[in-house]
Amino acid sequence: MKALVLLSGGVDSATCLGLAIHQFGKENVVTLSISYGQKHTKETEAAKKIAAYYQVELIYLDLAKIFKYSDCSLLTHSEQEIPKESYVDQIEKRRGKPVSTYVPFRNGLFLSSAASIALSKGCSRIFYGAHSDDAAGNAYPDCSNAFNEAMNQAIYIGSGKQLQIDAPFVLWSKAKIVEKGLELNVPYELTWSCYEGGEKPCGKCGTCLDRATAFEKNGVSDPAMNVRY
Numbered sequence: 001m002k003a004l005v006l007l008s009g010g011v012d013s014a015t016c017l018g019l020a021i022h023q024f025g026k027e028n029v030v031t032l033s034i035s036y037g038q039k040h041t042k043e044t045e046a047a048k049k050i051a052a053y054y055q056v057e058l059i060y061l062d063l064a065k066i067f068k069y070s071d072c073s074l075l076t077h078s079e080q081e082i083p084k085e086s087y088v089d090q091i092e093k094r095r096g097k098p099v100s101t102y103v104p105f106r107n108g109l110f111l112s113s114a115a116s117i118a119l120s121k122g123c124s125r126i127f128y129g130a131h132s133d134d135a136a137g138n139a140y141p142d143c144s145n146a147f148n149e150a151m152n153q154a155i156y157i158g159s160g161k162q163l164q165i166d167a168p169f170v171l172w173s174k175a176k177i178v179e180k181g182l183e184l185n186v187p188y189e190l191t192w193s194c195y196e197g198g199e200k201p202c203g204k205c206g207t208c209l210d211r212a213t214a215f216e217k218n219g220v221s222d223p224a225m226n227v228r229y
Ligand SMILES: [Zn+2]
Pocket: 193, 194, 195, 196, 201, 202, 203, 204, 205, 206, 207, 208, 209
């Protein structure tokens, strides 16, 4: 059995890749890195390094054009500031609407694109690292378990029952993902999560704060904070 892993370059997807390789063997794993027009290329550079580390094929896809009508703060043409606060604070202000760093239906597009490529590459599983912290408070509704189940069903039916989604962390916290990743020796020093494209992670954006907490809860310091990019 072959698996295609969506590899964004962050902690969740790197752990997902580690898990897929553990289950299927690296010769049966293909990775897909998708650019969506974000303000910097740190994540895609990280994806390249992680795929090289594991010696697996990396397919690169640019979906930036689809998002050119959005003013999401992560996108290169947007003048909106990326919020420098925790997701809990952001969710409270947004009152049930997705956070401003939600890219419109991004995971829907990513999974559909992945499904098409997975079928062409003879894969029967798509692995991706959605987790419950991101879906909490409706911050990123396209990371939720309900969304995942619906997409899984659509892909399963639409592929003639050849392909399924495996989202092993969909009910997990980021801390639990890091715990698993440490067990699997995932090269976290190669990952990039920060929404800003600085030399080092900013330490202040929602995803930086989330990531720091996840490592702290496991009693280790984040290896990516000590690396120069
Ligand atoms: Zn940051």
